[in-house]
Amino acid sequence: QLFISGIMDYDYVAGLPYGGEAIATEFLNLLADGKAREAKFDKIGQGSDRRIVNFKIIVPPLVCSTWKSVLLIDDVLSSGKSLLEAAAAVEKAGFRVTAIATAVDREQGGREVLRKHDYGRIVSVFTISELLAFGVLTSRISISQFYEVMNYLETTREDLLKENQLAC
DSSP: OHHHHHHOOOSEEEEOTTHHHHHHHHHHHHOSSOOOEEEEEEEESSGGGOEEEEEEESSOOOTTOOOOEEEEEEEEESSSHHHHHHHHHHHHTTOEEEEEEEEEEOOSSHHHHHHTTOOSEEEEEEEHHHHHHHHHHTTSSOHHHHHHHHHHHHHHHHHHHHHTTOOO
16 A cells, blocks of 8 residues: 555546545545545446446545546456556546556556556556466466466467557
8 A cells, every 4th residue: 555655646536447446445445545436437348348437526626626646456367458448438538647557467468558648657566477476386376377377378378469459
């Protein structure tokens, strides 16, 4: 909490449905200064058809307030698609994304995709390679499983970056 609140400037905290909502709620509960206010997203559809369609402020800003900055929180960063949809909803509502935080970065190219849009700081508590390395060090997974997962992630990362025409 101190790490994120100390490096990011935001007025509202919004968690993406559904994994990010619980993290955002707990993050707000940890804030001692009460600086940030909660915002919400609406999501429609299921599976690959799901979309983020709306951004709304739970506690409206003061009439003369210029509060417009939003911290987006999600559980996992993979392709960045959900976060891009959320950022578009934020911008459509007249606000701006000033930071993005996730619990885990799957290192599949999402960070690179998001950086192209200048959303400020993008931070993750862990990367998937850190979590996998911890699994190996604690004998929860084998070194061959580590490499199998890392190879899969690298392949999907290359495909995503090709789709988005990004140079590595």
